[in-house]
Amino acid sequence: MADTAGRGAAIVRLENIVKRFGGAEALSGASLTVERGSVHGLVGQNGAGKSTLIKLIAGLHRADEGTVEIDGKVYDRLTPHLAEELGIHFIHQDRLLVPTFTVGEALFLGRELRFPGTPFLDRAAMRRRSAEILERYFGLALPHSALIADLSAAEKQIVQITRALIASPKVLVFDEPTAALVRREADLLFQLIRRLSAEGVTILYISHYLGEIVDLCDTVTVLRNGRDVATLPVAGTSAAEIGALMVNRDIGELYPKPDVAPGEVVLEVENLALAGRFDAVSFTLRRGEVLGLTGLVGSGAKEVVRTLFGLDRPTGGTVSVKGEAVFSADPAAATDRRLALVPEDRRRDGVALDLSVTENTTLASLGRFSRGLIDRGAERRQTEDLVKRLQIKTDGVDALVKTLSGGNQQKVAIAKWLSRQSEIYLLDEPTVGVDIAAKVEIYRLIGELAERGAAVLVLSSDIEELLGVTDRLLVFFRGRVTRQFISSETSPDQVLADVTGAYETLRHAG
Amino acid sequence: MATTALSSFTRGVARYALVAALAAVFALFAALAPGFLSGANLLSVLVNNFALLAIVAIAMTFAVSAGGIDLSVGTAVDFASFAFVSLVLAGQPIALAALGGLAGGALVGVFNAVLIAGIGISPFLATLGTLFVGRSAQQLLTNGGNPVYLPPAGVPEAFRFLGHGTVAGIPVPLLVTALVVAGAWLVLSHTRFGRVTLAAGIQASVVRYSGLRLSRITALTYVLVSTIAAVVGLILTSTVTVYIPSSGNAFLLNAIGATFIGTTFDPHGRPNVPGTVLGVLLLGVVANGLLLSGLNFYWQQVGTGLLIFSVLAIGFANRKAAARA
Structure with missing residues (x-):
């Protein structure tokens, strides 16, 4: 980043802002200082006060208490027009x-x-x-x-x-800019932001994707319950630490991993191969164990999970479930052996959006509720139990699943397999697209599954998350398992080096 | 509180738009069409305008529930009719001939099942193909489409029972329809098969990812559709004692219409047996009423079309309103 004149001085400074709507306090003493030339991240859960704070800078709201200072000058009556004249511009996906x-x-x-x-x-x-x-x-x-x-x-x-x-803006405010973008488009946006920053434009970047914040920003401010709880330099923190601040938990609590003594081996994979996808994949999974799989797109990790659930037919190797070899590539046979898959594309493969919570929950286990005719009472009781146990927030068990939030839809996708009394859970990117609070609940649920004697396999590209919830971790690179880690004895950087193939390259070079 | 009450009210309206429409056309014809309200006419509505169409429409309801459609329901009616008549002519016992008729209809479903579940052709195109192939096959079987008559002298009384008999004063076609309706309702809304069929129609991929054998369920659905339609082939043949090639297609459009009219009866717009039955009743009452009012045939078609539009529009608009509330 180029050194720009006046860099370091505050260009936007909000101090001890209080903002009330009716009786409710949206902001209760929040401060934010954005330094000239910086890329400043702003994070917080829904309802933490992010958008209220932004609207104050945009001149759309006026603070009840506190001061708004721009370029060293205090403005009591900021209007949208004035904000633009001062060089502050807003990028929001569906505004304007x-x-x-x-x-x-x-x-x-x-x-x-x-x-x-x-x-x-x-x-x-x-x-x-x-x-x-x-x-x-x-x-x-x-x-x-x-x-x-x-x-x-x-x-x-x-x-x-x-x-x-x-x-010719001085400050550009990006409000959840990647929400509607695909990965490639988001990457282009990040390049652009870096370039604008190099040209001296100050960036305020709001996102709930913590990975983006860590990649992009110099400084991050965390809002919680209408207050700023921390402003940190991004170098020297991690997405997990930021996430923990957002939900006010220690990192240990963010990944509530119970200590479970592993039981007998329930899944044994030997030399499994799928031509052109992966080769010579071997591992075992025990009851009470959480095993992580990670790798780049095309590394074979996802394809292994699909193959285990019978969605693809392997070209070599064996899979044994509880000591019995499995031959058929058939999801129905896999579920009969108590395997469960929570697929990555939740809204297409995980839950039926236009079926109710009950209909989704019992879809894989209707046999348990029907002797000729479906016992709707039993079906409902089972669903109500699971809704309570998984703390699924829904407007009743008859509500259509499309009315639920992403995190709660994911819990329904998991409830479906709990109702099926599955014992081996394959979770494919289980926290994609859910907010941080729901992520923590899903982590807790993974721990609970292990505690109850299930074997859990988690595939994720979020390495910090994987290290937090798993016991062991397998790294896939170009179709092979290139490295195994004990999750508690390694660091994200070490794992990342293997995920991107640096370790492999070194080994071959040496 | 008020919004909850309002939204449940609009949901109620959406649900009962169909019942209201039925009551309205009934009242209209009672007032305007001479003889509409007479017992004999109402019975004729049930036997001639309702019973057979209801069975075909129930069959169609299964196909639509599974997320597809079956344009070859008429073909199944015809094949059942042809097999039934041929077996009777060959001197087979009536019961065996009737079973053969059902099997003939089911064969059409097996053909569809192979195309749809086996090869993966879309239901619309697959059953359209079956419709064409079925028509040609019938022409080949009957020397270019000649009806196959049963000689009046040779028709056993048992043969006429399905079409003309009564049990406790109730016409047999109506009884069979009632049985089919009740059975279909149980299967579609109260069994595992019905639930999974519905789920497959709403989001097939979830069914597959839930460890259910999607292609087996789809195949079974299309065989069931044709088998239900085959029942109509038996009743029809028994009524008129003749097999007329490709005559079953007359039911097709009304069956589709009744099924989609029926979806307005479900709070989530799903195909459902009671809704389909109401839809068939609505079409039957309108056809009969317009006939008695002396309107010509073509205006009857216009009236039926307008009715389908308005019921679907009301149901859709109300459901949207309910979704917003």
């Missing part, structure tokens, strides 16, 4: 853009370029200016006359950022 406007109209809305001294719009100048910025920062051309409604989420965001850049 009128769908029926063209790209050109949206870019210059409210600050159209005119022929000097006339009221007439200088369309050519506007076109030049936007094309120049689009080319410079994004290396692409967006048709000036395309309708906003016809753009993809990523393109809409580009329009928003371009709109802000036209005004």
Whole structure:
């Protein structure tokens, strides 16, 4: 990052802000200091006060107590217009853009370029200016006359950022910018943010993806219950530590891993192979044990999990469940052997969104509830028990699963297998897309499964999470298990080196 | 509190739009169409406009529940009819001939099952293909589509029982329909098979990932659809003592219409047996009422179409309102 003049001084400073809505306090003494030229992360659970704080900076709310200071000057009556004049611009995925406007109209809305001294719009100048910025920062051309409604989420965001850049901003505020983006688009956004930062633009970045914060930011402020509970330099902290601050728990509590003495071997994999995907994969899994699998996309880890559940047919090797060899590639046979898969694509494969909580929970275990006809009372009681045990937040067991939050949908996907009385759980990215509080509950649930004598296999690309919840960890690289770790005796950095193949490369070089 | 009451009220309205529509057309024809309310006419509505269509529509309800459709229900009716008549003509006992008829219809379902569950062709295209193949097959079997008559003298009384008999004063076709309706309702809403079929129709991939054999369930569904439709082939043949090639297709559009009208009866818009029955009643009452009002056949079709539009629109709009509340 380039050293910019005046770097280090506060460009935005909020002090002891109190903001009430009716009787409720959204902010109760929150402070935030964003230094000029920094990339500052702001995190907090839903309801922590992030958006209220942002709206104060944007001039959309006014503080009941406390001060808002921009560039060293206190503003009592900040308005959205004034905030823009001071050089603060906001990127929010569904704000500001009128769908029926063209790209050109949206870019210059409210600050159209005119022929000097006339009221007439200088369309050519506007076109030049936007094309120049689009080319410079994004290396692409967006048709000036395309309708906003016809753009993809990523393109809409580009329009928003371009709109802000036209005004030569001092501070850019990104509010959950990656929520609607696919991975590749998000990576492009991160590149852009780094470049803007290098050019001296101050960035305030709000996200609940802690990994993004750690990758991108210099400093992070954690909000909890309307207060800032910590502001830390990102170097020297970790996503887990930030997460623990957000939910006010120690890291130990974030990963509530019970101590379970492993029981007998229930799953034995020997030299398992699937041509072109993975080869010579061997491991065992015991009752009460939580085994982690990790690797890059295409490393074979995910394919191993699919094969174990019978979704793919292996081309070599053996799988034994409780000492009995398994031959059929058939999920029905796998579930009969008490295997359970909680798939990564929860909304497609894990739960049926238009079926009720009950119908989803008992889908894999209807045999338990029917002798000819389904005993709806028994089915309901079982579901109510599981809803209580897993603390699933739902508007009753008859509510459709699509009305539940991501974390609660995931719990229903797990409840389905608890109802099936499964004993070997294969969890594929179990915490993808759920908020931090639900993540902790899912971690607790994994621990509870192990305590009750289940064998659990967790596949995740979140290494910190894996080290927190597992006993052992297998790293996959190019279709093979390249390294095994005892989870409590290693560090994320060490694991990451193997995940990316650095260890392999070294070994071959040496 | 108020919003809860309101949303349950709108859900109620969505649910009963169909009943209200039925009551409204009934009242309308009672007032306008001469002779509509007479006992004889109402019985004729049930026997002629309701019974057979209801069975085909119930069959269709299973296909739609599974997330598909069966355009070849008429083919199953025809094949059952052809097999039944042929076996009777060959001098087989009536009971055996009837079983053969059911098997003939079920064969159409087996064919569909192979195409849909085995090869993976979409139900719409697969059953459309079966419809065409079935029509040609019947023409080949009957020298280009000649009806197969049973000689009036040679028809045993037992043969006519299904179509013309009564038990305790109730026409047999109505009794069979009642049995099919009750059985289908139990299977679809109260058995494992019904639940899994519904789940497969809503989100097939979850069924597979739940360790259930999706293709087996799909195959079974299409065989069941054709077997239910085959019952109509038996009753129809018994009523008219003739097999007319490709005559079963007359039920197809009304069966689809009744099934989708019926979905408005479910709070979540799912296909369901009681809704389908109400849908068939609605279509039957309208057809009969318009006939008695002296409107010509083509206007009857327009009336039926308009009715389907309005019931579906009301049901859909109310469900949307309920979802917003």
